[in-house]
Amino acid sequence: xxxxxxxxxxxxxxxxxxxxxxxxxxxxxxxxxxxxxxxxxxxxxxxxxxxxxxxxxxxxxxxxxxxxxxxxxxxxxxxxxxxxxxxxxxxxxxxxxxxxxxxxxxxxxxxxxxxxxxxxxxxxxxxxxxxxxxxxxxxxxxxxxxxxxxxxxxxxxxxxxxxxxxx
DNA sequence: AACAGGATGCAA
DNA sequence: TGCATCCTGTTT
Numbered sequence: 001x002x003x004x005x006x007x008x009x010x011x012x013x014x015x016x017x018x019x020x021x022x023x024x025x026x027x028x029x030x031x032x033x034x035x036x037x038x039x040x041x042x043x044x045x046x047x048x049x050x051x052x053x054x055x056x057x058x059x060x061x062x063x064x065x066x067x068x069x070x071x072x073x074x075x076x077x078x079x080x081x082x083x084x085x086x087x088x089x090x091x092x093x094x095x096x097x098x099x100x101x102x103x104x105x106x107x108x109x110x111x112x113x114x115x116x117x118x119x120x121x122x123x124x125x126x127x128x129x130x131x132x133x134x135x136x137x138x139x140x141x142x143x144x145x146x147x148x149x150x151x152x153x154x155x156x157x158x159x160x161x162x163x164x165x166x167x
Numbered sequence: 168a169a170c171a172g173g174a175t176g177c178a179a
Numbered sequence: 180t181g182c183a184t185c186c187t188g189t190t191t
Contacts, residue, residue, distance in 0.1 A: 037185070039185070046185065047185080048175095048176090048184095048185080051176085051177080054175085054176065054177090055175085055176090056174095056175065056176075057176095070174090070175085070185085071173090071174050071175070072174085072175095072184070072185065072186055073171095073172070073173070073174080073184070073186050073187085074172060074173030074174045074175085075172055075173065075174085075186080075187085076186050076187070078185065078186080080185090093185060095185090109186070109187070110185075110186075111186045111187060112186090112187075115187095150185075151185090152184095152185055152186070153184090153185055154183090154184085168190100168191075169189105169190085169191070170188105170189085170190080170191095171187105171188095171189085171190095172186105172187100172188100174184100175183105175184085176182105176183095176184095177181100177182090177183090178180100178181085178182085178183105179180080179181080179182100
C-alpha cells in the first residue's frame, strides 16, 4: 500500500522517523529504509533552503511527497523526499537502505545509495504519489528507531534529526 | 588523518 | 573569482 500525501504532509522530523522500516521502490530495486535525516528551512542552518528559494532548493518549498535530488561535492547524488505543506521548506534525506533485491546488501550513505539505484538529477521533482515505478510503501511493522544528531554537517549539529533502524 | 574530485550557490 | 559544502574512495 503506497504511502499517501498526508504521510509526507507533516513535520519533517516525524516523517523521517516514520520512514524508517518503510519500503522504497525504484524501478527494479526495492529496499527497506534504514537511515534518514530531517532538514528544514529558515530555522535550519544545515539545510539548502536556509537562505530561501534558489534554483536548487525550490523543490523543498513545494508539494510534499516529491523527490529532491541534488549533487554533493560535484560527484554524488543524494535522494530526499519533500515534506510538510507547500510553502514550508523541508525534506527527508535517505541515508541507508537494506536491499530486498540482489545483491541484498545494506547500502550505507546517501551517495552510495543513489549510485546503486541509478538515481540522477533527472529524478529530481518526481511525485512519488503518482509515479508507477518510484514510490514508498508499507514495510516493517514497528521497527525500533534510534535517534541521534545529524552527521556530515558542521552547522546545527545539536538537532536530534537523524533516525536509524536498530538491527 | 588528509585529500581529491568538481556542481552549486553565495560573498566578494 | 574564490570558497564552503547534507560524500566517498584512495592514499598518508
